[in-house]
Amino acid sequence: MTVKKITLSLVVIIVLFMSITLWWLNKDMQRELNSPLAFTGSEIIQLRPGQSLKSLSREITDKGWMKHPYYLEFEARKQNVASRLKAGEYTITPGTTPLQLLDIFVEGKVKQYSMTIPEGWTLTQILDAIAANPELQQTLTTSRPEQVMSLAGFAGHFAEGRIFPDTYLFPAGTSDIEFIQRAVKTQKKVLQEEWARREEGLPYKSAYEALIMASIIEKETGRAEERQHIAGVFVRRLRLGMKLQTDPTVIYAMAERFDGNIRRKDLSIDSPYNTYRYKGLPPTPIASPGRDAIHAALHPLPGKTLYFVARGDGSHYFSETLEEHNKAVRKYQLNKKK
Numbered sequence: 001m002t003v004k005k006i007t008l009s010l011v012v013i014i015v016l017f018m019s020i021t022l023w024w025l026n027k028d029m030q031r032e033l034n035s036p037l038a039f040t041g042s043e044i045i046q047l048r049p050g051q052s053l054k055s056l057s058r059e060i061t062d063k064g065w066m067k068h069p070y071y072l073e074f075e076a077r078k079q080n081v082a083s084r085l086k087a088g089e090y091t092i093t094p095g096t097t098p099l100q101l102l103d104i105f106v107e108g109k110v111k112q113y114s115m116t117i118p119e120g121w122t123l124t125q126i127l128d129a130i131a132a133n134p135e136l137q138q139t140l141t142t143s144r145p146e147q148v149m150s151l152a153g154f155a156g157h158f159a160e161g162r163i164f165p166d167t168y169l170f171p172a173g174t175s176d177i178e179f180i181q182r183a184v185k186t187q188k189k190v191l192q193e194e195w196a197r198r199e200e201g202l203p204y205k206s207a208y209e210a211l212i213m214a215s216i217i218e219k220e221t222g223r224a225e226e227r228q229h230i231a232g233v234f235v236r237r238l239r240l241g242m243k244l245q246t247d248p249t250v251i252y253a254m255a256e257r258f259d260g261n262i263r264r265k266d267l268s269i270d271s272p273y274n275t276y277r278y279k280g281l282p283p284t285p286i287a288s289p290g291r292d293a294i295h296a297a298l299h300p301l302p303g304k305t306l307y308f309v310a311r312g313d314g315s316h317y318f319s320e321t322l323e324e325h326n327k328a329v330r331k332y333q334l335n336k337k338k
Contacts, residue, residue, distance in 0.1 A: 032068060032071055033071055033097065033098045034097050035098075036096065036097055037092065037096055038064055038065050039065055039092075040094055042091055042092065042094065043065075043092045044091055044092070045059075045060070046090075046172075047085060047087050047105060049087040051087070053072075053076055053077075056085070057070070057072045057073050066098055072101075075098070075099065075102060079102070081102065086106070086107075088108060088172065089173075090104060090109065090110055091111045092104070110172070111171065111172065112169040112170065113135040113169070113170055113174075114167055114169050115130075115133055115135075115136075115167070115179070117183065117288065119218055119293065120165070120287045120290075122252075123145055126288065127148070130179060135170075135172060136174055136176050137173060137176065138175075138176055139176055139177055145158065145159035152177055152184060153181060157184075158284045160215075160284050160286065160288075161187075161212070161215050161287060162184050162288075163183040164187035164190060164288065165290050166183070166186065191207050191210070191211055194295055199298060199300070203235060209281055210298055211285050211297075212282060213231070213234060213235075214293040214296070215287045215288070215293070216234065216244070216249065217293045217297055218287055218290065218293040219287050220247075221314075221316065223315060224292060226315065226316060227293055227296035228301040229308075229318060230316070231299070232300040232301040233306060233307070233308055233318065234246070236306055238280065240306075241279060243277075243278070244275040246275050249282050250269065250273070250274055250275070250276060252273050252287075253271035254269065305319060305320050306319070306321075306322075307321075309325065309329050310333070312333075317332060
């Protein structure tokens, strides 16, 4: 056999061997990439900012989820997504394959945490809850309203009432400032939407005054069916130049001094929030109203009622005259105290 034939035979053998090897590697890679990762319960994995695909692949194999880290690396580069993986915390469920895992990283389907801000909470309550949330990155070093708003990018805006009450989903690593920014933007959007659909002839000079009214309505009742009724009472009082005389504004003025009871002397507190002493709306919201309270402030129920008193069961009795109101007070408040 000539040297040329021997060389040709060796080349054929090498090519054949390499082809078989590549075929086997591709088959093994596809088998592993399409087989569920080796874990039983849900798992958490953190893709750190700037973490390389090689480091991530090694981490996955170190956990024992798959055997060959370079399979995932090769597939990511083949799909041209190696630089498109999004940092974050991911929850991986049983049955997930490496290919599906790669899609999850590319799409950024990070684990979401949730936090609920109830309607009617004050800024103090909201900031305390944010500070106590272990999933939020704590960066705030102040609780002063004007400084909080300035840090959030809303300098010059009074903070009370500006944080929209809702349930918010957020990924790990979200800062307290980012959370506040999102909630403030949500409130601004909701208020603009509701203001654009307001009824004509309302006694508000701006959307902000409607927000102030909504915060009072939110604190006055927890019953959805009463919000527009209460809004109607307050709107009529504003139009007639009557004092609003609403207890939640007095409670807000009392701040830490409020012990659960309002006494007669408290009604004469010299504060712009004391609507028993001063006419018109207080200077700012007294809490964070939800969309329904904002809607009620802008769509008050028509009628003639000018007074209401709590029945003691969460509902209110509405009256058109002071005489009728005084009877209701004796019935639902004074007799109850006796």
